[in-house]
Amino acid sequence: MANIILLFLCLFLGVFLRKTKLFPEDGHLALNSFVINISLSALSLYYIPKLLLSFEVIFPVAIAWLNIFLSLVFFSILSKKFKWSKSLTGALIMCAGFGNTSFVGIPVIQSLFGENGLKTVMLVDQPGSFVALSTVGIAVANYYSGTRNSVAEIFNKIIRFPPFIAFSAAVLLNIFSIPVAADLDEVFGKLGATTVPLALVSVGSQLKWEPPREYSKPLLWGLLFKLILFPAFIFVLYFIVLKQRGETVEIAFLEAAMAPMITAAIIASTHKLEPKLCNLMVGVGIPLSFITLAVWYLLLQYYL
Numbered sequence: 001m002a003n004i005i006l007l008f009l010c011l012f013l014g015v016f017l018r019k020t021k022l023f024p025e026d027g028h029l030a031l032n033s034f035v036i037n038i039s040l041s042a043l044s045l046y047y048i049p050k051l052l053l054s055f056e057v058i059f060p061v062a063i064a065w066l067n068i069f070l071s072l073v074f075f076s077i078l079s080k081k082f083k084w085s086k087s088l089t090g091a092l093i094m095c096a097g098f099g100n101t102s103f104v105g106i107p108v109i110q111s112l113f114g115e116n117g118l119k120t121v122m123l124v125d126q127p128g129s130f131v132a133l134s135t136v137g138i139a140v141a142n143y144y145s146g147t148r149n150s151v152a153e154i155f156n157k158i159i160r161f162p163p164f165i166a167f168s169a170a171v172l173l174n175i176f177s178i179p180v181a182a183d184l185d186e187v188f189g190k191l192g193a194t195t196v197p198l199a200l201v202s203v204g205s206q207l208k209w210e211p212p213r214e215y216s217k218p219l220l221w222g223l224l225f226k227l228i229l230f231p232a233f234i235f236v237l238y239f240i241v242l243k244q245r246g247e248t249v250e251i252a253f254l255e256a257a258m259a260p261m262i263t264a265a266i267i268a269s270t271h272k273l274e275p276k277l278c279n280l281m282v283g284v285g286i287p288l289s290f291i292t293l294a295v296w297y298l299l300l301q302y303y304l
């Protein structure tokens with residue numbers, strides 16, 4: 001119960017700080033930088049060395065890759081049907097193709113599954129969401145905006161990204177069974193614990209409502225895919241077709257149902273892919289996802 005209270009309290013604090021102007025206009029950028037570069041790196045170094053690597057890890061890692069590839073197919077088909085512009089199609093692919101697996105995913109999964117669930121979240125987030133966004137995501141943004149990044153530039157960006165470096169180091173510690181000193185492990189745990197409150201305050205401070213106007217139909221299709229159709233696909237694939245069970249697969253499924261990723265929306269916006277639609281996908285998608293996630297979680301409990 002305490003985790004649920006923390007979740008909504010921090011979201012409210014973010015909104016409150018922005019509304020009262022006690023928070024700088026771009027204050028969330030500093031929080032985001034700390035969470036992404038320090039907190040997430042510490043979480044990887046705290047949890048991944050303790051993770052029991054098995055066949056099951058494929059399922060959380062695959063979520064982000066399935067999400068972006070299905071988004072590409074789905075919105076390419078809809079674009080032809082509705083005659084959407086290239087920039088609008090690119091915005092929908094980016095915003096519906098990546099889930100908020102860390103900023104929203106970490107606090108939600110922690111509140112439902114406890115600290116142990118964060119091991120799986122790290123698998124969804126690092127080799128899944130981050131690598132997919134840094135490769136396929138950048139390629140999509142470049143193609144639909146008409147800009148170009150070389151393969152070398154993308155590769156260089158990945159290998160220099162602090163959370164990816166930390167994740168790679170953590171995997172090596174796990175594979176070679178290298179123990180982490182108790183004091184250092186405690187430091188990683190405490191730094192990682194800053195992820196939830198800081199991420200939620202940041203999300204709350206960025207939630208803004210504006211009328212959809214001409215974006216009503218694309219917004220509807222974007223959120224329908226991200227919050228309903230994609231998680232439904234994963235539910236059928238993982239639980240019915242592949243007949244998988246267990247906490248790891250359940251967490252992977254719920255991560256598939258997360259709201260649109262803020263970072264993906266920012267990348268789309270900076271590539272001039274309908275910034276207003278990107279803001280709507282995040283601003284409407286995050287609060288709405290708390291309702292749809294609750295429904296998916298109840299369905300999961302009933303089915304299993």
